[in-house]
Amino acid sequence: xxxxxxxxxxxxxxxxxxxxxxxxxxxxxxxxxxxxxxxxxxxxxxxxxxxxxxxxxxxxxxxxxxxxxxxxxxxxxxxxxxxxxxxxxxxxxxxxxxxxxxxxxxxxxxxxxxxxxxxxxxxxxxxxxxxxxxxxxxxxxxxxxxxxxxxxxxxxxxxxxxxxxxxxxxxxxxxxxxxxxxxxxxxxxxxxxxxxxxxxxxxxxxxxxxxxxxxxxxxxx
Numbered sequence: 001x002x003x004x005x006x007x008x009x010x011x012x013x014x015x016x017x018x019x020x021x022x023x024x025x026x027x028x029x030x031x032x033x034x035x036x037x038x039x040x041x042x043x044x045x046x047x048x049x050x051x052x053x054x055x056x057x058x059x060x061x062x063x064x065x066x067x068x069x070x071x072x073x074x075x076x077x078x079x080x081x082x083x084x085x086x087x088x089x090x091x092x093x094x095x096x097x098x099x100x101x102x103x104x105x106x107x108x109x110x111x112x113x114x115x116x117x118x119x120x121x122x123x124x125x126x127x128x129x130x131x132x133x134x135x136x137x138x139x140x141x142x143x144x145x146x147x148x149x150x151x152x153x154x155x156x157x158x159x160x161x162x163x164x165x166x167x168x169x170x171x172x173x174x175x176x177x178x179x180x181x182x183x184x185x186x187x188x189x190x191x192x193x194x195x196x197x198x199x200x201x202x203x204x205x206x207x208x209x210x211x212x213x214x215x216x217x218x219x220x221x
Contacts, residue, residue: 184201190221
């Protein structure tokens with residue numbers, strides 16, 4: 001399974017976003033992780049579809065739009081048309097609305113020809129999203145509580161990673177991307193990979209490193 005590194009532009013200097021994206025591509029990143037926060041599902045507000053549209057021409061790397069928003073169905077069209085390659089939505093935001101809202105949202109994403117993913121917070125059992133695994137191109141396990149960069153990794157999430165990889169294998173999806181986001185560093189990347197995650201999101205560990213290319217190589221192992 002290919003290990004992919006997804007630098008989170010939440011840790012970039014927003015005034016120099018274009019150059020930051022180009023630097024990540026030169027440094028060996030596999031995709032660009034875009035943390036979208038609405039000030040409601042999580043406290044901060046980051047950016048919307050216009051940011052995706054503006055950075056799309058600057059890189060050939062896949063854009064991974066992580067929607068930390070309420071009512072995600074209202075946003076899918078904007079991010080799909082802006083050029084996102086994969087859109088991930090949160091179980092916790094969807095289950096507030098209806099039992100079927102997550103599945104409906106994932107199908108809506110796919111209707112635009114875009115890959116889809118489901119995300120769970122550290123306090124949500126990964127089993128909650130097992131029913132939508134067959135629809136997902138990727139599942140995202142948060143290893144911090146969403147909202148702020150620079151938090152410390154929650155090691156208990158590793159057991160959820162193992163369960164997710166095991167279930168993906170069980171349903172005949174050994175190629176499914178399992179992404180982990182939050183507190184990923186060169187020091188814990190090895191145990192994260194060994195647990196079964198193959199997409200590692202990192203912000204501070206890459207953007208604050210003396211050399212981004214070296215940091216990405218270290219995360220890949």
